[in-house]
Amino acid sequence: MPAGPSRTRMDDLTVERVLRVVEAIPPGQVAAYGEIGAIVGVGPRLVGRILRTWGSGVxxxxxxxxSGDHPLLARALPHWETEGIEVATHGRGCRMAHFGADLEELRERARPALAELDEA
Known part of the structure; x- marks a missing residue:
């Protein structure tokens, strides 16, 4: 099936763009799959697939x-503890209102790394 408006082809550039935005999330903050996707121009499921396959280095x-839930919370906890991200009382993740990255700030932080890709 060809890539179209509702379906994004996962190519090397898309993978690299997602990884660079994830690298731009400040320590102690989190961003949702959909927020990363909005910056890159892909859907949240593709962001998750990219992270599952290539995300070990970011x-x-x-x-x-x-909602702040993390699918691998047990593995994320040591990192969260180091960065000061607290688990919400429901025990599935953190409170986005408290630890969520500002989307415009994240866009700005990611802009130089994404511009490098556009110039290459």
């Missing part, structure tokens, strides 16, 4: 669901 523990 701070994957800073990426959560929109």
């Amino acid at each position: 701070p994957w523990w800073r990426v959560t669901s929109a």
